[in-house]
Amino acid sequence: MNIHEYQAKEIFKRYSVPTPNGYVAFSVDEAVQNAQKLGGSIWVVKAQIHAGGRGLGGGVKLARSLEEVKSLATEILGMTLVTHQTGPAGKLVQKIYIEEGVDIADELYLGVVLDRAKEMPVLMASREGGMEIEKVAAATPEKIIKVAVDPFIGFQAFHGRELAFGLGLAKEEIGNFIKFAAALYKVYMENDAEMIEINPLVKTKSGNFVALDGKMGFDDNALYRHPEIEAMRDLSEENAAEREASEFGLSYIKLDGNVGCMVNGAGLAMGTMDTINYVGGSPANFLDVGGSANAQTVAKGFEIILQDKNVKSIFVNIFGGIVRCDRIANGILEATKLVDVHVPVIVRLDGTNAKEAAEILRQANIKNIITATDLGDGAKKAVAAANGGAL
């Protein structure tokens, strides 16, 4: 689960990770009031969406008067922001963050993520703040300093020193930086974060470090022990169909093709998409029905797939393990009574009781249901059906 910048900064503040003062606003009037509350003569108006690259997309702007706060808030609230992380459709800006200006001496980068190879959290720092860190990593990997922290010992001062000296900080800055990094590590561990990214991390003219931005993602498996973080979930940032699916225990992701897919297991679901591509077609979605493919989940799956008007055929690919295929076949037949499935459905059931399942489908003799013998056969038939070809 991801959260907004303003929410990440609320968490930072609880851990004494320095951030500029600011308030979130849902309207232009509120934005101006927030600026007045903050005082000063310079403010930053920032679009709050779950995507990076907001500045380059025109979603972060500097205001030097309350009038300017008003005009920028008017401009940014309600705009569709397109960045390298939103996709071409962009994201609607529904809230903005009004933040006090900061005197910037230097812009750095600091992040914490899990290093899968080392199996421990790693802090990553770079002097190349403000840039896309992926580009820095690709072009000049030596400019990124990485320090892994063994969770058995936690963050120690030496971890901080390795980062600070690696960055080439001045003597009087090192203590401040180590304190900042230690606090950020604590934020990461105590909240079961999946990733934290501060880009830029600002060094002020007085040698202090301030989180000018804040991105946080969390381990979904650990949300049960953080109700206060779960409460930060912004459903408007999530795809409606994907959300609906998840409420029924289905994992759905919409794609651009015309062959709908319904599969059990994430790996086989991806493998099915790959096979559709391999035989010259294009998958309309990823859909993992999980371990329990019953009439209700299959019906819901059909419903969600058919909301996509591009779908011209559906490939149901189930490898029955503990769940027997004959039961799944009955589930599919029942589902077709619950939902009006108006496109050809190609069904491949393999595994436990596959023969019985094929017989059930054959006897039901529903004109839209076509059986397939294996994965390759099913994919070919589904692609042919989607393209209006003969079966």
Added chain:
Amino acid sequence: MSILVNKDTKVIVQGFTGKEGSFHAEQCIAYGTKIVGGVTPNKGGTTHLDKPVFNTVLEAVKATGATVSMVFVPPSFVADAVMEAADAGIELAVIITEGAPVRDMQLAKAYAVKKGMKTIGPNCPGIITAEECKIGIMPGMIFKKGNVGLISKSGTLTYEGANQVCNEGFGITTAVGIGGDPIIGLSYKQLLPLFEADPETEAIVMIGEIGGDLEIQAAAFIKEHITKPVVAFIAGQSAPKGKRMGHAGAIISGSAGTAAEKMAALEAAGVHVVKSPAEIGKKVAEVLKK
């Protein structure tokens, strides 16, 4: 022959009396697995599925001589259960549970390594030595005895791959579902040499996914150390960038961990890479008939 487990392996079940633990333990017993008991705190001294129940893993190990534990406890108790197994001298913990927090697994895995206990999973179908020992939730009947070893991140692709190999007239020595979570136990790199050393295994099927770099590490290892033919498939060639496909492991960001990158690395290591999982069986038949 086989790797890691066989007909003589003594297995206990942690979370033995729960719904999932009971159901699958019963299936494993029916398959022939030597389940010698189980652990459920506060139920020690009772019997379940005609096997003794213990309060702690330590008691269970002392009384039964079990060396392997199959873990079915709920996600919030997984780390505790794994560390308890490691502490009690279990040699291999097969963690089936889905949804364990990553932070918990970091500690549990590190402790297991420290204690010399191997782990498989979490969030995996388990391990099966065909017609001898099933420790997990896979449908046993599709695994016919044979000469192909199988390692897979994905559960259903394990079944798909094994089924195709068997349909081609070959069979499986041992199949291991390693899971796709960010922190997992034994991976390709640790399992490949076991198959290389197993005299009955003549070919290895390796099924990977987008995300992480385990397959890249495996490619480097294969190039240096594996002489048996390896057939590989990487799921997620058609996955859009930055999208999560169910498994936490299936995340791609930028170019790292893409299917294309992994397939290229494996091909460069001499692995027979197929572009669709529907081709796994045929490719295995082709390399074994050479």
